[in-house]
Amino acid sequence: MTYLSATPEAVLTALADGTRRHIVQELRGGARSVGDLAQVVPVSRPAVSQHLKVLSDCGLLTVTQQGTRRLYAIAPDTVAELRAYLDGLWDDALAAFAAEARRQAAAKPQGKDPK
């Protein structure tokens, strides 16, 4: 629980399951309880509980206990980390793509424009 280091790989693995994506979709509007989510997601309540454990273990959800109920909500920090991870992927891919385009333009003497 004290593992603050939520690796983007773990978050991606968690988001691979469709039921977990469904749960995250439902949490867009705000925090909700387990039984509340179980009424929307087409699986049993324990299954929802297991998915919530996975999502909170990877740091994507936070838990706040109110009496006998537990409210789960999306953790913005982990979201920001995942976005940064994908941004890095996107930037490097774009640079490589541009380099490839330049190399192909230089190799093909179609317009003779080596930039």
Added chain:
Amino acid sequence: MTYLSATPEAVLTALADGTRRHIVQELRGGARSVGDLAQVVPVSRPAVSQHLKVLSDCGLLTVTQQGTRRLYAIAPDTVAELRAYLDGLWDDALAAFAAEARRQAAAKPQGKDPK
């Protein structure tokens, strides 16, 4: 040239596997061949080929054949689509988080939420 990519869900499912993430990481620097990737990834060459098929089927990689070799590269468009999908997923969640923080700061008592 720009093929229609599959759903972001398929991309997330593809990125769930660690070996496939490893392959994508290796492709950040630019396009590489299958045998070249098989020397870096700790699995057999056919396994790499299967992963590359999954990654290109979901639109995340592009293939360019040069003689007997096949060069795989990251498709920036699909990465951008995935980023947009994820951004749409948490945009509302971030607003809900801010609203929740304000509500908790304003309402001190533990009022039940009749929903």
Added chain:
DNA sequence: CTTTTATGTTAGCCACGACTTACGGTAAGT
């Protein structure tokens, strides 16, 4: 045309994980 290189494809085995049922535990209401 035969060989070599580089890759895609298939069959089969095996592990991981998603799901359900059943049970245990905790907090509020009566």
Added chain:
DNA sequence: ACTTACCGTAAGTCGTGGCTAACATAAAAG
């Protein structure tokens, strides 16, 4: 204290998917 509501956990089943090994394919080289 008893009951009810809400939730987490354990055990077990079963489908999905990743891996290796063996075979098939295509293009360049000789």
